[in-house]
Amino acid sequence: MKIIIIGASAAGISAARTIKEVEPNTQVTVISRDDCVHSRCMLHHFLGHERDEAGISFVDGHFFADNHITWLKNTAVVGLNTAAKAVTTDDGQELFFDKLLIATGASYFVPPIPGLREATNVYGFRDLKDARLLDAECETAKNAVVIGAGLVGMDAASALLKRGLKVTVIEMMDHTLGLQLDEKSARPYQQHFAAHGADFLLSEKVVAVDLDETGRGVTIQLASGKSIPADVIVIAAGVRPSFDFLDKTGIATEKAILVGDDLQTNVADIYAAGDVTGLSGIWPNAMKQGRIAAINMLGERLLYNDRFAIKNTVNFYGLTTLSLGNINPQPEENFDVIVREDHSSYRKIIMKDGHISGVIIQGDIGGTGFLQHLIKQQIDLSGLDKDVCDLEYSDFYAVDPENGEYHYAV
Amino acid sequence: MKRIIIDREQCDGCLNCNVACISAHQEGSNFYTVNLGSADSQSRNFIKFDPKTGYTPIFCRHCDEPECVLSCMSGAMQKDPVSGHVSYDEAKCAACYMCVMNCPFGVLTPDRQTRTKVIRCDFCEDQPDGPSCVRACPKQAIEVKEVSR
Numbered sequence: 001m002k003i004i005i006i007g008a009s010a011a012g013i014s015a016a017r018t019i020k021e022v023e024p025n026t027q028v029t030v031i032s033r034d035d036c037v038h039s040r041c042m043l044h045h046f047l048g049h050e051r052d053e054a055g056i057s058f059v060d061g062h063f064f065a066d067n068h069i070t071w072l073k074n075t076a077v078v079g080l081n082t083a084a085k086a087v088t089t090d091d092g093q094e095l096f097f098d099k100l101l102i103a104t105g106a107s108y109f110v111p112p113i114p115g116l117r118e119a120t121n122v123y124g125f126r127d128l129k130d131a132r133l134l135d136a137e138c139e140t141a142k143n144a145v146v147i148g149a150g151l152v153g154m155d156a157a158s159a160l161l162k163r164g165l166k167v168t169v170i171e172m173m174d175h176t177l178g179l180q181l182d183e184k185s186a187r188p189y190q191q192h193f194a195a196h197g198a199d200f201l202l203s204e205k206v207v208a209v210d211l212d213e214t215g216r217g218v219t220i221q222l223a224s225g226k227s228i229p230a231d232v233i234v235i236a237a238g239v240r241p242s243f244d245f246l247d248k249t250g251i252a253t254e255k256a257i258l259v260g261d262d263l264q265t266n267v268a269d270i271y272a273a274g275d276v277t278g279l280s281g282i283w284p285n286a287m288k289q290g291r292i293a294a295i296n297m298l299g300e301r302l303l304y305n306d307r308f309a310i311k312n313t314v315n316f317y318g319l320t321t322l323s324l325g326n327i328n329p330q331p332e333e334n335f336d337v338i339v340r341e342d343h344s345s346y347r348k349i350i351m352k353d354g355h356i357s358g359v360i361i362q363g364d365i366g367g368t369g370f371l372q373h374l375i376k377q378q379i380d381l382s383g384l385d386k387d388v389c390d391l392e393y394s395d396f397y398a399v400d401p402e403n404g405e406y407h408y409a410v
Numbered sequence: 411m412k413r414i415i416i417d418r419e420q421c422d423g424c425l426n427c428n429v430a431c432i433s434a435h436q437e438g439s440n441f442y443t444v445n446l447g448s449a450d451s452q453s454r455n456f457i458k459f460d461p462k463t464g465y466t467p468i469f470c471r472h473c474d475e476p477e478c479v480l481s482c483m484s485g486a487m488q489k490d491p492v493s494g495h496v497s498y499d500e501a502k503c504a505a506c507y508m509c510v511m512n513c514p515f516g517v518l519t520p521d522r523q524t525r526t527k528v529i530r531c532d533f534c535e536d537q538p539d540g541p542s543c544v545r546a547c548p549k550q551a552i553e554v555k556e557v558s559r
Contacts, residue, residue, distance in 0.1 A: 039483045319525075369511055369518060372514070394458035395460070397463075403413070403559075404413045
């Protein structure tokens with residue numbers, strides 16, 4: 001059997017590895033624009049000069065050779081013929097498959113702000129190509145502006161600070177890391193970043209970017225009337241699933257590629273996994289989707305049911321936070337909010353009717369992995385005679401007598 | 411694969427397994443010289459006590475489908491196809507702690523001192539006699555068993 005995988009990030013590599021584990025005789029070809037497998041969650045370590053390109057790879061250097069996988073790097077898929085079961089590449093090759101996995105991820109989005117799309121010194125921070133371009137800019141730039149204080153923006157800011165640039169972060173919300181943190185848990189991060197030289201402009205909006213005669217953005221105009229000088233601009237305002245080549249192929253898409261629980265598209269033998277499916281934008285879920293799609297392409301039928309995707313961890317300057325679910329509930333939602341804090345830790349648990357729907361744990365996050373399971377499985381805690389902040393996995397301890405694996409006694 | 415199996419009924423909460431684990435990961439120390447007060451003294455196994463249910467031993471399962479490996483974005487954690495154990499390369503780890511978030515059994519924890527690595531069971535792979543917790547248990551409640559995958 002011949003399987004083609006488009007994309008060499010979490011979902012694509014996880015699928016390739018799984019196929020070779022389960023059916024080593026399968027012919028696997030991975031096609032990627034990237035010339036270097038890398039973890040986008042580590043781009044800031046590359047830009048910050050803490051790691052080189054090999055240091056941000058999540059597979060070893062011989063992965064493709066060792067697993068007998070053909071890798072077409074620096075190659076984009078530009079067309080798909082579902083009837084002939086073939087993809088065409090930007091270098092004119094036509095490659096046939098029995099099964100296809102689309103794991104093309106997402107691309108960063110540049111909002112339609114005057115000057116922003118035109119400026120030649122505006123960069124996303126999505127893949128190694130972006131990080132290389134930013135790296136080159138860092139040689140001469142002094143003032144960096146990061147638009148968007150989500151995880152990607154903060155990653156970029158931390159690296160630019162490490163490179164000695166003056167960094168200004170502009171954010172529409174009133175605090176940083178708005179998807180992960182509440183105002184209180186965001187504050188210590190802002191303090192850490194500020195102590196390292198960052199300026200934050202919160203509840204602010206970019207309205208225009210002024211260009212110089214060479215087309216570079218040199219001044220950021222804000223809704224408040226302020227203006228900020230910029231030598232280099234990072235845009236971190238979110239991403240969009242990336243599937244341009246599917247136009248007129250009959251593969252059903254909305255904002256993302258639509259897949260069933262088996263991760264197959266509406267066209268038989270064509271699967272999708274990772275950010276391109278819009279199911280989740282987070283590494284662990286992309287890995288799991290790649291694995292499940294791979295097993296299904298080999299003829300099994302595994303269902304993807306790990307739909308809980310609002311989760312993340314944050315670690316800047318040694319301050320760690322776990323964030324799960326709905327962490328900024330609206331008053332009209334009538335949640336119970338339980339908070340416990342001391343000088344070095346903060347716990348906030350959002351509940352309703354004995355079920356947890358959101359968690360922020362800042363400080364010591366050791367052993368907190370079970371909380372995700374409590375939310376995912378909607379485990380009823382109302383009968384437990386214990387403060388929810390004191391719960392541990394041991395309160396749900398159960399062991400499989402055959403193989404010694406743990407599960408949940410509920 | 412080999413898995414550490416604990417007979418919960420036998421456990422009387424003496425924490426010898428904790429001390430042995432800390433000592434095994436503290437260069438040059440033994441049961442008598444191990445410095446439990448130092449910031450890097452973190453056990454990879456846990457005994458939880460509850461007045462109603464007694465002692466609950468929580469030891470890494472090196473799961474058949476390890477969530478920690480799936481969540482590892484640096485490639486530091488790998489499931490060894492031969493031994494079945496989850497290996498961890500501290501140098502590769504970028505301390506993102508998605509593994510801590512994803513371990514359903516709350517076994518994984520960041521290192522307390524530097525927040526640059528994860529504290530996790532390595533099955534004492536470098537020790538000829540196998541896991542130190544097993545050898546340290548005075549009740550013989552902990553053993554290494556071959557289990558099917």
